[in-house]
Amino acid sequence: xxxxxxxxxxxxxxxxxxxxxxxxxxxxxxxxxxxxxxxxxxxxxxxxxxxxxxxxxxxxxxxxxxxxxxxxxxxxxxxxxxxxxxxxxxxxxxxxxxxxxxxxxxxxxxxxxxxxxxxxxxxxxxxxxxxxxxxxxxxxxxxxxxxxxxxxxxxxxxxxxxxxxxxxxxxxxxxxxxxxxxxxxxxxxxxxxxxxxxxxxxxxxxxxxxxxxxxxxxxxxxxxxxxxxxxxxxxxxxxxxxxxxxxxxxxxxxxxxxxxxxxxxxxxxxxxxxxxxxxxxxxxxxxxxxxxxxxxxxxxxxxxxxxxxxxxxxxxxxxxxxxxxxxxxxxxxxxxxxxxxxxxx
Numbered sequence: 001x002x003x004x005x006x007x008x009x010x011x012x013x014x015x016x017x018x019x020x021x022x023x024x025x026x027x028x029x030x031x032x033x034x035x036x037x038x039x040x041x042x043x044x045x046x047x048x049x050x051x052x053x054x055x056x057x058x059x060x061x062x063x064x065x066x067x068x069x070x071x072x073x074x075x076x077x078x079x080x081x082x083x084x085x086x087x088x089x090x091x092x093x094x095x096x097x098x099x100x101x102x103x104x105x106x107x108x109x110x111x112x113x114x115x116x117x118x119x120x121x122x123x124x125x126x127x128x129x130x131x132x133x134x135x136x137x138x139x140x141x142x143x144x145x146x147x148x149x150x151x152x153x154x155x156x157x158x159x160x161x162x163x164x165x166x167x168x169x170x171x172x173x174x175x176x177x178x179x180x181x182x183x184x185x186x187x188x189x190x191x192x193x194x195x196x197x198x199x200x201x202x203x204x205x206x207x208x209x210x211x212x213x214x215x216x217x218x219x220x221x222x223x224x225x226x227x228x229x230x231x232x233x234x235x236x237x238x239x240x241x242x243x244x245x246x247x248x249x250x251x252x253x254x255x256x257x258x259x260x261x262x263x264x265x266x267x268x269x270x271x272x273x274x275x276x277x278x279x280x281x282x283x284x285x286x287x288x289x290x291x292x293x294x295x296x297x298x299x300x301x302x303x304x305x306x307x308x309x310x311x312x313x314x315x316x317x318x319x320x321x322x323x324x325x326x327x328x329x330x331x332x333x334x335x336x337x338x339x340x341x342x343x344x345x
Contacts, residue, residue: 030295032065033306033311034310036313037076062108070337074113077098078117082143098114115164120168130169157193162197165203166198167202197226198228204229225271229273230278235249278291
């Protein structure tokens with residue numbers, strides 16, 4: 001009986017560990033960014049109207065991406081909209097709709113990574129403020145504690161994306177210090193959910209080792225951090241793709257070369273990673289070769305990601321993969337993306 005008792009304890013511990021770290025051993029899902037709720041930056045500070053000036057995804061979008069097998073959704077939102085006043089209560093309309101989307105994702109066996117799409121900044125009294133200025137570290141950490149307290153129990157929650165593409169942060173208030181404070185506040189209410197930490201300088205995967213190496217020293221009492229890099233294949237890595245394939249000096253393995261510094265950093269430090277943004281135009285098949293090689297490399301390294309971007313509000317955005325003709329016509333990039341539905345671990 002005593003042996004059975006100990007075996008049961010070990011099994012319970014094992015289950016808890018697997019649940020807390022769902023991506024350490026198994027294959028990981030690929031997916032898309034469903035953009036829209038972060039649109040119209042000029043209408044912040046409570047001015048923008050939900051459903052008019054900006055839009056969250058619909059269940060029809062979920063159904064479409066589920067049908068394609070891309071089951072991980074990176075869901076951007078704006079800090080100013082989910083919390084209208086610093087240290088204030090969360091906006092019930094916003095947080096309740098995110099809960100609704102989590103419910104709908106869960107019913108479809110999909111996962112959502114929520115992404116505060118703020119670049120290390122927030123509007124305060126109508127002006128853009130960098131974290132560490134009039135917007136403090138405590139403002140940032142405390143809002144994440146509130147968000148985690150609302151969402152922590154949901155089975156469809158993949159993780160908390162602390163902030164999209166922090167860049168040009170204050171020397172006196174580095175991103176490392178800001179992220180550490182948010183981790184500590186989240187863990188006061190949620191010891192389970194993964195926390196996703198983007199890198200410095202727009203989360204550049206190519207420059208990760210030189211600009212984000214310090215993030216390896218972040219401490220999470222739950223040991224459940226995922227590091228997020230971004231990678232585009234145009235010459236300046238911006239993802240704007242102003243010029244043609246040849247003019248952007250692209251080549252078939254450019255995505256692999258740009259992502260390798262991030263991948264090697266993860267291996268060296270025994271850490272987990274994720275590519276939160278990547279995308280290519282659909283006007284030249286050579287871009288699709290770059291995308292294919294890139295995703296094959298990530299998949300073999302057991303690193304998943306989300307394409308930038310899907311979402312019904314993009315109109316003629318060059319990287320958009322929202323379907324045409326009332327969901328009847330897939331974008332050409334889908335031929336590559338649907339080859340990589342999960343990693344090849």
